[in-house]
Amino acid sequence: MSEFLGKVEIKEEDLPMWLRSKDSAFMGSIVKWFLEEMLMRIEIVLPRDLQKKFEEKVQKIYGKVSAANIRRAALQAIKEWCEK
Numbered sequence: 001m002s003e004f005l006g007k008v009e010i011k012e013e014d015l016p017m018w019l020r021s022k023d024s025a026f027m028g029s030i031v032k033w034f035l036e037e038m039l040m041r042i043e044i045v046l047p048r049d050l051q052k053k054f055e056e057k058v059q060k061i062y063g064k065v066s067a068a069n070i071r072r073a074a075l076q077a078i079k080e081w082c083e084k
Helices: 025-036 048-062 067-083
Strands: none
Touching: 048 067
């Protein structure tokens, strides 16, 4: 959507009003997709020993290893690294 609007980054107010009306969860998902489509994605392959340590830390801090908790832990680590 942002490429069609001629913008690198878009904000919710840049989207058409009909799209922004969040009458259903489906429309909210579409808005979220348009706003996040141009954001950076990071994919990494962890060596087995680092994977095991990471999973142990996630389990200890968040209670269980899940995709959401792995994402939360990775974002927290990136934020802390960037603040240093």
